[in-house]
Amino acid sequence: MEQTNPTPVPAWPASAAVVGAGTMGLGIAESLATAGVPVRLAEETAELGRAARERLLARVRGHVAAGLLPPEALDRAGAVEAADAATAARGVDLVIEAVPERLDLKRDVLAAVAAAAPPEAVVATNTSSFPIDDLAAAVARPERFLGTHWFNPPEWTPGVEVIPGAATDPRIVDRVVAFLAAIGKRPAVVRSGPGFVANRIQNALFLEAVACVEEGLASPREVDEIVRGTFGFRLPFFGPFQIADMAGLDVYADVLATLERGLGDPFRVPALLRSLVEGGRIGTKSGAGFYAYTAEEREQLLGERDRRYAALAALLAGLPPITPPPEGEGR
Ligand SMILES: NC(=O)c1ccc[n+]([C@@H]2O[C@H](COP(=O)([O-])OP(=O)(O)OC[C@H]3O[C@@H](n4cnc5c(N)ncnc54)[C@H](O)[C@@H]3O)[C@@H](O)[C@H]2O)c1
Known part of the structure; x- marks a missing residue:
C-alpha cells in the first residue's frame, strides 16, 4: 500500500489532551499526534497513562511497518506524553474525552478536565449516545464544549460528527471543524438527537438487515453480499x-x-x-x-x-x- 504524506501541522491547537485511551482514545491520539499536534494521553492514573502511551507507540510502529504511515509518524508519536486524567488538561488548547459510555463517569471526568484546563481551552466529548447538553451541564464553560463523534478505527475513518450543545459558541464549532479538516478528517456539523445522524442511519440499516434474516429472506452472508455489492458499492x-x-x-x-x-x-x-x-x-x-x-x-x-x-x-x-x-x- 502507498505511504500517505504527513499533513501540515495545524495552527490550532498548540497542544491537546486525549482522556481515555481505549479503542477510540488511542486512535484519536494517533490521528492528532501523527498530524504533528503535541498530545498528552491520559488514563485514570499516571501508571495506566504510561501503559497507554506504550500501546500507542506499538500501534504507530505497526502502521509504519505496514507502510500505512510514513516513518516520521513514529517520531511524532514518540513526542506523546503520558498523564493522569486529573492533570492531563493543564495548559492544553483542546481536550478530547473518550472514557467509557457511562453518564456518571463522563460527567465526573468532564468536570475535572474542564476545571483543570485553561479558560480558553475547548473541551470535546466522544460520546456516541448521550445528549450533548446532558454532558454540557457538567463543565464549567459550556460555550467552549461540544461533541466530536469519531468512528472506529478513528485513525483511518475520515468522518467525524461535530455536535454543538445549546450553549456552544459557533466560533468554537468553526474552529474545531477547521482543525479536523486540517488533519485530514471530514467533519460534518449535526444537531444532538438520539444516535446523532450516523448511528441512527447505521442502526436503521442494521435493524432491516436483521429483519430480512428473521423473516427468512436471506442469510446473514447473503444480506452482507447484497449490501456490499449493490447500494453499499455507491456509498x-x-x-x-x-x-x-x-x-x-x-x-x-x-x-x-x-x-x-x-x-x-x-x-x-x-x-x-x-x-x-x-x-x-x-x-x-x-x-x-x-x-x-x-x-x-x-x-x-x-x-x-x-x-x-x-x-x-x-x-x-x-x-x-x-x-x-x-x-x-x-x-
Ligand atoms: N468503540 C467504538 O466503536 C466507538 C465509536 C464511537 C464512539 N465511541 C465512544 O467513545 C468512548 C470510548 O469508547 P471506547 O470504545 O474507546 O471505550 P474503551 O473501554 O475501549 O476505552 C475507554 C478507556 O477509558 C479509560 N478510562 C476509564 N475511566 C477513566 C477515567 N476516569 N479517566 C481516564 N480514563 C479512563 C479506560 O481505562 C479505557 O482505556 C465512549 O463514549 C464510546 O461510546 C466508541
Whole structure:
C-alpha cells in the first residue's frame, strides 16, 4: 500500500489532551499526534497513562511497518506524553474525552478536565449516545464544549460528527471543524438527537438487515453480499440524497408506496419526498431534486460517477476476500 504524506501541522491547537485511551482514545491520539499536534494521553492514573502511551507507540510502529504511515509518524508519536486524567488538561488548547459510555463517569471526568484546563481551552466529548447538553451541564464553560463523534478505527475513518450543545459558541464549532479538516478528517456539523445522524442511519440499516434474516429472506452472508455489492458499492462516493437524485425521486416514491403497503408505516412516502415530486423536482433527469444541477453539471456528475465506480470495481477485484468462509469451509 502507498505511504500517505504527513499533513501540515495545524495552527490550532498548540497542544491537546486525549482522556481515555481505549479503542477510540488511542486512535484519536494517533490521528492528532501523527498530524504533528503535541498530545498528552491520559488514563485514570499516571501508571495506566504510561501503559497507554506504550500501546500507542506499538500501534504507530505497526502502521509504519505496514507502510500505512510514513516513518516520521513514529517520531511524532514518540513526542506523546503520558498523564493522569486529573492533570492531563493543564495548559492544553483542546481536550478530547473518550472514557467509557457511562453518564456518571463522563460527567465526573468532564468536570475535572474542564476545571483543570485553561479558560480558553475547548473541551470535546466522544460520546456516541448521550445528549450533548446532558454532558454540557457538567463543565464549567459550556460555550467552549461540544461533541466530536469519531468512528472506529478513528485513525483511518475520515468522518467525524461535530455536535454543538445549546450553549456552544459557533466560533468554537468553526474552529474545531477547521482543525479536523486540517488533519485530514471530514467533519460534518449535526444537531444532538438520539444516535446523532450516523448511528441512527447505521442502526436503521442494521435493524432491516436483521429483519430480512428473521423473516427468512436471506442469510446473514447473503444480506452482507447484497449490501456490499449493490447500494453499499455507491456509498464511498455518494450519500443517500445524491443517490436518490440520480435514481429519480419519482421512482423512489413509487417504490416506497409498494413497501408501505407491504411493510407499513416506517416505509411511508415522506412529505418532503412527495412535495419534491409534486413540484417536478425528480432528480438529475429534471435538473433538480434534493440538489440542483445544470445540464453541464449533470453530465459531469454522471461521467465522474462512472469513472469512480469503474475504479472501485477494479480495486475490489484485486483484493482478497475478507468475509470468513462458511462454517466448516476452509478451516
Ligand atoms: N468503540 C467504538 O466503536 C466507538 C465509536 C464511537 C464512539 N465511541 C465512544 O467513545 C468512548 C470510548 O469508547 P471506547 O470504545 O474507546 O471505550 P474503551 O473501554 O475501549 O476505552 C475507554 C478507556 O477509558 C479509560 N478510562 C476509564 N475511566 C477513566 C477515567 N476516569 N479517566 C481516564 N480514563 C479512563 C479506560 O481505562 C479505557 O482505556 C465512549 O463514549 C464510546 O461510546 C466508541
